[in-house]
Amino acid sequence: MRRFASAIALALVFGACANGSSKDASPTTRRSTTTKAAPSTTASTTTTLAAPPAPNGCDASSLKRVEPRRDRTKYTIDATLDLAANQVRGSLRALFTPDKATDRIVMRLWPNGPTTAAGGGRMDLGDATLDGRPVALSLVNATTAVAATGPIPATTAQRFAVNFVVTLPRDVDERLSRVGTTVRLGSWLPLLPWEPGAGWTLDPPTTSNAEASTSIHADFDVHLVTPPGLTVLASGTDRGDRTWSASAVPDWAASIGDFTVARGLAGTVPVVVGVDKTLNDSAAMYLSAVTPALTELARRYGAYPWPAYTLAITPKLKGGIEYPGHVMQGPGTNSRTLSHEIAHQWFYALVGSDQGRDPWIDEGLASWAEAQVETTYRSFLAKPIPAGGAGRMGEAMPYWDQRHGAYYRSVYVQPVHALGALGVSTAAVDCALARFVAANAYRVAVPSSVVDALKTVAPNAEAVIARFGGQRLRAAP
Ligand SMILES: [Zn+2]
CATH class of the missing domain: 3.30.2010.30 (Zincin-like)
Incomplete structure (x- = not known):
């Protein structure tokens, strides 16, 4: 495959990294694993x-x-894992229907993110077409590429296609990594970050783990050829013959x-x-x-x-x-x-969320659920929130890039404190969260989506969430 211009081939290297918004820290407790x-x-x-x-x-x-949503993007991916070349080469085709007019198509290139790039990983793009016509690509930053398509009208399906090569980083503690013949393929596709109602989501790259910072639901049909003898565990339905399908997933x-x-x-x-x-x-x-x-x-x-x-x-x-x-x-x-x-x-x-903009939503609610299932709620409540994080759980990833040490307590633990401060039972909070899931399924939730659900059990929810720093209560787009 022809490589794209050097601007894209050159992955920028970012600074030091820490756990990102959806890579979770090492466990502090373990179930017994002593019995084989x-x-x-x-x-x-x-x-x-x-x-x-x-x-x-x-x-x-x-x-x-x-x-x-019925207008969600439909991806068809054909890719081959070539261990000898240390690459995954493939093509991505997207049937893309924006809900408002645009003049470009954006792709996120998370393999060029800091931790993977530092381990030798990168993504190069090849030829791209829109409805069969070649389109020029350019790089906005290491993890964002743009195809200059010209005007695209609203609600009109577009057939976009792009070739890509992912070079695998070796031995990195990341979602994209190769260790021997074992490969993790996460956040490895040049997906289109179009958020209905909002448009292109162009969160800046963070110095933490790069990831698909907005969870936008789409359909995936994937054909992935892998070396013989290896097992593939993946998202969606394994249809055999090296194909998988997944519907309405981010x-x-x-x-x-x-x-x-x-x-x-x-x-x-x-x-x-x-x-x-x-x-x-x-x-x-x-x-x-x-x-x-x-x-x-x-x-x-x-x-x-x-x-x-x-x-x-x-x-x-x-x-x-x-x-x-x-x-x-x-x-x-x-x-x-x-x-x-x-x-x-x-x-x-x-329920998707923008993990770069609102990391507290998915991490805070997953931590709440973890605390209930593991019966560790009391220990969550006993953890102090560090200075710099207290009252600021709603900050976006660029803020935490400067405060790696405060991130876990502030963004994972602090929302559990906030939910506890509503003054209702844990069962009532769970009930509100079940309503949150039902009302926001397959969509990108924002802080006000959480508050709206919590208000069904706690009328003071907006004030309480604001007190803990989830005050950036944007309305849903
Ligand atoms: Zn998590």
Whole structure:
């Protein structure tokens, strides 16, 4: 494939990095993993979603969820993982229907983000076309490219296509990484960050982990050719023949490696856990923790939204990284990390948010859910919030780039304090969050979306959230 102009081929290198807004820190507690699983590599666990209703009478399963937008982008991706070349080469085609007029198409190039670039990773773009006509590309910054298309009218479907080459960073603690023949493919596609009602989302790159900072729901059909003998765990439905489909999801990710696999069910949801064979972790032990956590979270916040849940445990990764229907975790994370990442299936994957602009929404609500499932709510409340973060949970990532040490307590823990300060029961808060999920599913929520839901159980919600710094209460676009 022809490389794009050197401006795009040259990945800019950013400064030092810390945990980004959706890569979660290492666990502080662990479930027992001292008992190795039975020699069998396949386990089967069945749990039920028919749990009793929450004590306040709020039945999350009875809440009607809004439908995905019908004009969401439809992606078709053909890609090949070439380990010898240390690359993924492919094409992305997008059937894109903007809800208002524009004059360009924007792509995010997260492999050029700081931590992946520092490890040798990068994304190069090749030829691009709009409805078959070649279009010129230029680079706004390392992680943002623009195709100069000329006027695109509103509500008219456009066929955009672009070729890309991802060079894999090696041994980095990131969502995009290669360790031996094991590969994490996260935030690796040149997706179009069009937010209905708002237009192109051009958050500045952060010095923290680069990621798809806005979760915009789209359909994905992916054909991914991988070396023989390796297992692929990914988002969506595995249709066989190296193809996957995922509907109304904000991204598509995969982990590829030589895995020990355990399979089970959480209610009717198939769960697949793969543990890299270079690790001592037990796939069956992870599976036995995933199924009850997934079932419990579905009881609180409504049905699990995707056709399956896949979890890959791979080396050189601390904590976990969530994608819709697929989670990446490092070794030794059969812990609070596990329930936290499952909670992100509701808070990030189902209800999207701009993780660069409003990191407290998905991280704060996932932390709340984690605290309920792990029964660690009291310990969350006991954690002090550091100076510089107290009262500022609504700050965007550029603010936290300058305050890495305060980030976790301020953005993950502080929203739990805020919800606790509403003065209602935890069951009532859960009820409000179930309503938040139902009302904002498949959409990009903003702080006022959270407040509106909380007001259904706590009339003082706006003042309380403002007191903790979620005061940037923008209306939904
Ligand atoms: Zn998180």
